[in-house]
Amino acid sequence: MVGATGALISLLISREGVCLSQAGELTSLNTTALAALVAGMFAATKEVATIVGENQFSILLQQGDRRHIHISLVGKRSMMVIVFEDYTRIGKVRMEAKKAGEAISRILEMPVEKAPDEEGEIYLPRFKEYALNLVDRIFRVDEEDDGAHQL
Amino acid sequence: MAHISSENQQIVFKLVYFGPGMSGKTTNLHWIHAQLAEKYRGELLVLDTEKERTLFFDFFPVSLGRVENYAIKFHLYTIPGQIHYEASRRLILEGADGVAFIADSRMGHLEKNIQSYRMMIDNMIDLRIPVDDFPVVLQYNKRDLEPLIELGSIERELGLSPGIPAIEAVASEGRGVMQTLRLLSMEVIRKFQL
Numbered sequence A: 001m002v003g004a005t006g007a008l009i010s011l012l013i014s015r016e017g018v019c020l021s022q023a024g025e026l027t028s029l030n031t032t033a034l035a036a037l038v039a040g041m042f043a044a045t046k047e048v049a050t051i052v053g054e055n056q057f058s059i060l061l062q063q064g065d066r067r068h069i070h071i072s073l074v075g076k077r078s079m080m081v082i083v084f085e086d087y088t089r090i091g092k093v094r095m096e097a098k099k100a101g102e103a104i105s106r107i108l109e110m111p112v113e114k115a116p117d118e119e120g121e122i123y124l125p126r127f128k129e130y131a132l133n134l135v136d137r138i139f140r141v142d143e144e145d146d147g148a149h150q151l
Numbered sequence B: 001m002a003h004i005s006s007e008n009q010q011i012v013f014k015l016v017y018f019g020p021g022m023s024g025k026t027t028n029l030h031w032i033h034a035q036l037a038e039k040y041r042g043e044l045l046v047l048d049t050e051k052e053r054t055l056f057f058d059f060f061p062v063s064l065g066r067v068e069n070y071a072i073k074f075h076l077y078t079i080p081g082q083i084h085y086e087a088s089r090r091l092i093l094e095g096a097d098g099v100a101f102i103a104d105s106r107m108g109h110l111e112k113n114i115q116s117y118r119m120m121i122d123n124m125i126d127l128r129i130p131v132d133d134f135p136v137v138l139q140y141n142k143r144d145l146e147p148l149i150e151l152g153s154i155e156r157e158l159g160l161s162p163g164i165p166a167i168e169a170v171a172s173e174g175r176g177v178m179q180t181l182r183l184l185s186m187e188v189i190r191k192f193q194l
Ligand SMILES: Nc1nc2c(ncn2[C@@H]2O[C@H](COP(=O)(O)OP(=O)(O)O)[C@@H](O)[C@H]2O)c(=O)[nH]1
Pocket: B019, B020, B021, B022, B023, B024, B025, B026, B027, B028, B078, B081, B141, B142, B143, B144, B145, B169, B170, B171, B172, B173
């Protein structure tokens, strides 16, 4: 996708604003924040769509001076974000987004039988024990923080 | 529910700071950001500024480290000040794993807290979040001011089952802030299912 369009970066994000996968060279970009904000933009746009009598806009395009963003819905639960510079390639971007989107949504919408390795990889009791340990260590309560007590 | 991505090898838990406008949600995030060591914290994004308290939210990603090959992350969100916008509230609650309800303890703000809490429950029901079994920590913030509402009064007004964890806080001085986050995170992890 990045190769086909000359895009700087392309992201697949969930509707809740989590980055699912990314490709491209703009590794310096804050993709975590980008994903959260784009999800917010899309939610706002959905509201706008309702007002003008549409159920949902499937594409959002932001045109800048140098960089542009093409955002498209992928299936029901995710979005593809493409950041690119050469605006004359918008047609190509749009086409590739559509193609990749269709392919990805077919995969995403396939009935997921829980992959066996998924269950095998995380052993829940141990996972929880370790994770609780991290929380215990990192979300520490400092001296000055103990003025309040848990009820 | 937690967002598990086998491709990125990460598990993201979403924590939402809910509550009436000006109750101290952003202040909680600022304090957490200030407390955490550099390597755990991402960039704190505060969009709900004095001028623009409309559609957007505050966002703060925290990375705890790896467990069983998975990077564990917490994404903290606040709901925006003006919550007329059903859509933005829903977006933020969607997929949430736990809520810190930040209440304003000042006398005269009881009704605002109650309204906000009810709205949250309504939104959760719309989103099919199992309300009764959902991790919530209630923070009675602004305990430095007077006169104050009594501890327990919000639960009583709402008819909440007793036992929902409550914490006294003065977020502007950092009191009770880390306890709230810690308690909520632990509850979220305990309830985590694959
Ligand atoms: N006195 C006092 N002020 C607080 C406390 N927590 C927050 N504030 C102040 O309350 C105002 C609103 O806080 P903010 O975090 O922006 O509220 P939000 O709308 O819930 O995000 C700010 O001026 C804070 O400094 C507290 O515990 N005590």
